[in-house]
Amino acid sequence: MTDSTTTVSEVAARAAAAARPFAATSPADRGAALVAVADALDAHAGELITIAMRETGLTEARLTGELKRTSWQLRLFADTIVDGAYLDARIDDADAAYVIGPRPDVRRVLEPVGPVLNFAASNFPFAFSVAGGDSAAALAAGCPVVVKAHSGHPELSRRTAAIVAEALEGAGMPAGVFQLIEGQQNGVALLQDERIRAGAFTGSTHVGRMLADIAAARQRPIPFYGELGSVNPVYATYADAELLQGFVASVAGSAGQLCTKPGFLFVPDDADLSAVAPAAGGVAEHRLLNPGIGRAFEGRRSAVLGAEGATVLAEGEIREDESGQRHATPTVVAVGLDTLRAHREELLEESFGPLSVIVRYADAEELPAVHEELFPGNLTSTVHARADELADGSLDALVDALAATSGRVLFGGWPTGVAVTPAMQHGGPYPATTTDATSVGTAGIGRFLRGVAYQNAPQELLPAPLRDDNPWHVPQTRSAAGRSTEWGAFAR
Amino acid sequence: MTDSTTTVSEVAARAAAAARPFAATSPADRGAALVAVADALDAHAGELITIAMRETGLTEARLTGELKRTSWQLRLFADTIVDGAYLDARIDDADAAYVIGPRPDVRRVLEPVGPVLNFAASNFPFAFSVAGGDSAAALAAGCPVVVKAHSGHPELSRRTAAIVAEALEGAGMPAGVFQLIEGQQNGVALLQDERIRAGAFTGSTHVGRMLADIAAARQRPIPFYGELGSVNPVYATYADAELLQGFVASVAGSAGQLCTKPGFLFVPDDADLSAVAPAAGGVAEHRLLNPGIGRAFEGRRSAVLGAEGATVLAEGEIREDESGQRHATPTVVAVGLDTLRAHREELLEESFGPLSVIVRYADAEELPAVHEELFPGNLTSTVHARADELADGSLDALVDALAATSGRVLFGGWPTGVAVTPAMQHGGPYPATTTDATSVGTAGIGRFLRGVAYQNAPQELLPAPLRDDNPWHVPQTRSAAGRSTEWGAFAR
Structure with missing residues (x-):
């Protein structure tokens, strides 16, 4: 006030x-x-x-x-x-x-x-x-x-x-x-x-x-x-050191306290994940926004680390300072698809802070169905694939599934960092947003x-944008008399 | 099914x-x-x-x-x-x-x-x-x-x-x-x-x-x-026989079973309303849509006719046939503003059928406040006034109030009859519609x-309307690189 x-x-x-x-x-x-x-x-x-x-x-x-x-x-x-x-x-x-x-x-x-x-x-x-x-x-x-x-x-x-x-x-x-x-x-x-x-x-x-x-x-x-809420899944057909370093940087930025933080990274089950630990280890401690968020993150982190079947790739740390603020470094775990399904409660919920889950998959053809089952509404979804895989149609079903459930679909890159531009969409199916609006x-x-229509209004009582003299010089879409006889016949 | x-x-x-x-x-x-x-x-x-x-x-x-x-x-x-x-x-x-x-x-x-x-x-x-x-x-x-x-x-x-x-x-x-x-x-x-x-x-x-x-x-x-629901109030600065005949015709059309039926007509308190009864008396009996709507209308009509202080201008009739369907002729009552306020429960609710309430007012300057108090959300509101009254600014406050609370504001004419055109708005503040949408x-x-954004997508994975080759020939609004340096400075 x-x-x-x-x-x-x-x-x-x-x-x-x-x-x-x-x-x-x-x-x-x-x-x-x-x-x-x-x-x-x-x-x-x-x-x-x-x-x-x-x-x-x-x-x-x-x-x-x-x-x-x-x-x-x-x-x-x-x-x-x-x-x-x-x-x-x-x-x-x-x-x-x-x-x-x-x-x-x-x-x-x-x-x-x-x-x-x-x-x-x-x-x-x-x-x-x-x-x-x-x-x-x-x-x-x-x-x-x-x-x-x-x-x-x-x-x-x-x-x-x-x-x-x-x-x-x-x-x-x-x-x-x-x-x-x-x-x-x-x-x-x-x-x-x-x-x-x-x-x-x-x-x-x-x-x-x-x-x-x-x-x-x-x-x-x-x-x-x-x-x-949004967990912003990322689907990768490969996982080299550069990709994993980019992933950790995206998870760690602003201590992971971003609505577009990638909460899940899907990788082939034979992927070498050894680059995760050094990348996470190189991230400096970052204070969490406030004691409430710090406490909530501490709880989510414990739940994820405690999920049976999760392999800890980077444990990270969390400490409380004398003023009650918490400071954290990144935590990353790896699970198989079965573990993710078996421990939905611990693993699927958004963790607001520097934590992410890598999911190993055996069969890329399963991914569209997996995505729709586990991630019905997100701000973003991301695909990392080689150019030939994108071109040969093998990812079309996955892309369709991502577009049906997300506000923004990325090809390469990371969802953190939201451009403020005319074409941005920051809103998707619930719970990403309540209404799909950006x-x-x-x-x-x-x-x-909201729309308001004026019927047979005298010019002087019309809002400026609707007047014939158009004092604000706005675009007016006019349906002229007689046009209806031309309409509706295009497809005959 | x-x-x-x-x-x-x-x-x-x-x-x-x-x-x-x-x-x-x-x-x-x-x-x-x-x-x-x-x-x-x-x-x-x-x-x-x-x-x-x-x-x-x-x-x-x-x-x-x-x-x-x-x-x-x-x-x-x-x-x-x-x-x-x-x-x-x-x-x-x-x-x-x-x-x-x-x-x-x-x-x-x-x-x-x-x-x-x-x-x-x-x-x-x-x-x-x-x-x-x-x-x-x-x-x-x-x-x-x-x-x-x-x-x-x-x-x-x-x-x-x-x-x-x-x-x-x-x-x-x-x-x-x-x-x-x-x-x-x-x-x-x-x-x-x-x-x-x-x-x-x-x-x-x-x-x-x-x-x-x-x-x-x-x-x-x-x-x-x-x-x-919508009761579509009409505000008239005069009430001659032609206006009253048009009003009755709008109330009686399709037996008043229209979402834009004028439920209230405001007239100056010295208006001669003697044209209502003959106009209503000339309307042939019309079947109501089904027994449920017939029963509900019968109940609303009884409540309105029973409101203390209401003058019956045209009582109309309602009868049930052997198949349980009801048939009705128009009912019109007149009340003062005080009566309307004192009997909101009986009078203000929408009556789905051939019934309307004429409200006599003493002071036209009160109408904007009266409207906002009694009619916070409607599909339509209508003004009937002479050209000089519309031109001299005396109705500006009323028109503002109607636009703030209605989807469509009419100048002359009657709200029944909704043109299917690009500029039509059939939706207004609750309870007219749940969302203001038309x-x-x-x-x-x-x-x-709903909006979906694609970031750095290969051309072949973009939806047709977003591709550079634009196969559907749709309008594309392009924000070119470099334009941002020109933006945001217009008002300096």
Whole structure:
């Protein structure tokens, strides 16, 4: 909250009051405001990164890159809205001779859904937090935003929110378009408030599902865009030292606290895995984000190491310091497919931290069925294969299975590292996300828009993107009168 | 089911088996199949309309128009997909100099979500039933469809399903892309089956919410697109005889059994309403769709007529025939705003049948607040005003309130009659629909699609719309390497 005496209801009222004036701003003005926010974040980089290092244990290099990504995605959303194509403006001219009877003038545009409540993540204190992708997308769409701060970086959240709100106000946006609240109870209370019209979340499957259920159980349910759990399986037809080193680096980066960390690597059962231990041994100890995540990782690590039939390739270490924070080095185990199936509970669940499981397989033709059985919903799936194997069709069934169950399918490389671009998809079948929608990249703006049609409206009462004089110069898709007689016959 | 021995699980298995081959069909081939279905329905019009008249009590003229609309919307969806623009194909070229670090080649396309379960409506035995808008949209998207038949027109459902399935098979579509089931228990069981990936529904708020809750409570929740309840308020600044006659005609059409029937007409408190009774008295008795709807309407009518303070303008009649069907003429009452507020339970709920409430208001400036208080979610809202009132800005606040709470805002005319066009929006804030998505018009295809990204994929493993040689000739939005240096600076 802006201060400790503000109630959740006052926050909702302020967001609701801002909704219509904010919706009425032009894409150009809203885009300029997003750029102003990006500039302000960049200008305060030193201060923000210092707080973030202390609160999260992430490195300066990682946080510097993450803040750059955060301000960049605000600029990218500004670029996305400025031409107005995202509004999908459609104009059907009145047509007295329309095939199924005279039709009126109907015009449709995408309008903001209203106030959005974003639950910030622990592991990206910039890019998936206060000024992160969900906030950028909702603001770009024209929705007032309330962020529920993550308890793991409270000071950073408050400072970032102050910078964002000031920049938006300085750019002429209405008061109340950006607010911060703290505390899980306040978050839940606001999610249940009728004035909140959509929710977004990045975090654990357990908490995300709880919030999604609350959103669905409201008297008037609202869409809830949760990015929950993903184990990001990788299927390799070979495993040389270079591949295994890349795998360990991807598992170890940011101490494995990434939603796209490869949790499983499938390799042929005769693969030489001797490169894993030295690669893992070369990774420096890394603090985990907070004591809760540290404890949870310690528990998951013990379960995986204790699974009967698992071979420990790199045991790694975990230690608790005097302040209760845990520090870890990577753990990697190897199992056969039978062991994985026999110990699903210990092995299949996501381990949020530097841990991964290598699975030996005997028959590559089994992999599509294995994947669909064990991994029904993921953010990413990856194939590592030689060019001739990709070309000869032998992997087609596997690729089909991955595409049917994942938001992003990679050929080579590692899933950690999510490009912020127009074509990115960061969302897949449950539990990767609650709705298949993307929370990274410009396509995510669609989550916060809804269609509204205007029938026989006088020009002066139409929203700007639907007017004949088109003051914002947006693309308008026009269905001219008489066209219906040409339609529907293409296939005859 | 195809026959009485087929189980729900077998239906799901057949739909799931059809999903990938169907998804792989080209838009041109799928479009041709939709046109083949349209042709087959048109060819069987006489037979189908005869069954529909007997099962629903709707008139030949109405059913003839509705079947034409149904085949037309199949053709319109064929036209919508054939150019591939709906796929939203995006290609980000690899860019070593991308602002936030080197980026890979990423390509994203919209793919079908998988098998869809559609619950047919009672009141449109063609256009919102077996071969209706939800089926057309899902088939156009490339999703196998299972329709749960409405019990109100079982023979028509079976006959229509046989014609649709045969036409699809004749057009070369995979077996299992279209199936019919019957019985509410089977519908619920299938909605809970993991192989069903989305649900759609048109019907009552009570049943729709029950199904939406089931979809949300699955181990893996799925999107559920329900079109539930709407009372479609109309705000008039005047009420002359012509307006009142148009109102009664809109209330009485198809015996008021339309989701866009105007349930409330607001008029100035000095309006002369003497034209209502003769207009209502001139409407011939019309059978209600089935005994259940007849009973429910009888109950709602009694409640409305019994509300203290309601003035009966046209009492209408309702009678039960020897077969248990009810026949009705229009009922119209008038109330003041105070009465409406005091008797919300009796008056505000949707009355599915030929009944409407005229509300007298004293102060037009109150209307925006009244609307938001009483009507938070509707398919449509309508304004009837003189040109000078629309031009002088006095209605701006009301129009804003209507747009914030409705899928479609009309200026003049009546909400019954929903054009099937690219710009139509038939969906609004809850309870109008469960998700704000449209179930009429070509924008509805988006409900059955999800984004999938391919990273560094070899050309031969990319879906056709993402390949450089673009074999389907679809529009591809390309983000070229180097462009990032131009972006994000427009507002400086």
